[in-house]
Amino acid sequence: MPKTLSFVLICLGISCNSERKQKVEIYSKESFYKQSEMAALMLWMYDVNAANKQLILEGKSPKHFPKDFLKIHTAQLTDSTDRTLSFKAFSDYYIRNMKAVFESSQESLTRRHNTVINSCISCHQTICIGPIPKIKKLLIK
Ligand code: HEC
Numbered sequence: 656m657p658k659t660l661s662f663v664l665i666c667l668g669i670s671c672n673s674e675r676k677q678k679v680e681i682y683s684k685e686s687f688y689k690q691s692e693m694a695a696l697m698l699w700m701y702d703v704n705a706a707n708k709q710l711i712l713e714g715k716s717p718k719h720f721p722k723d724f725l726k727i728h729t730a731q732l733t734d735s736t737d738r739t740l741s742f743k744a745f746s747d748y749y750i751r752n753m754k755a756v757f758e759s760s761q762e763s764l765t766r767r768h769n770t771v772i773n774s775c776i777s778c779h780q781t782i783c784i785g786p787i788p789k790i791k792k793l794l795i796k
Contacts (some may be wrong), residue, residue: 692730697786700724704771704793707756711764711795720757724750737782745778765795 703724707717727746732738752771759767772793779787 691733692726693732696724696726696730700727700775701790701793704768704775707768708793708795711768714761716759716761716764717757720754724753741781742778745774745781749774749778769794 699721703721710717727750728743749771752767752774756764756767756771772790775790775793776787779790
């Protein structure tokens, strides 16, 4: 499949890209606005990482890796064809980095947290670029 075509297909769901809004006439509103399990999981992961950032800035450490994050491997996507081998590789990479935050010494926390956020961004660069500016806000400067 040509790259541009797969990009367009990938970006049909509501969550990824504001450009999608222009497609609203073509796709039925009902399927367009329905939130997928994956989109809900992503929003939760976003909140947990925002809370982690806050904890780290306060000199505290995040305590418990949320096991439900592993649902990234199974959660239903807006577009099920997104679940490719590279998606799996990015998921594994992200989960590995996420776990490392919860096992980190105090002095490595900022670096490890930023590694997590960069692994969110890496996957998003390949699959849905829309939320990247929002995700970047999770980085600790
Ligand atoms: C393995 C790839 C991958 C990784 C890693 C990943 N994402 Fe996503 N993200 C996606 C996909 C795909 C979607 C679209 C989900 C859908 O529509 O079903 C998405 C959607 C989102 C959305 C939009 C949700 C909405 O409906 O508004 C946000 C925000 C988001 N991700 C944040 C994050 C954050 C924060 C991280 C890291 C903590 C992260 N993502 C890691 C692939 C990924």
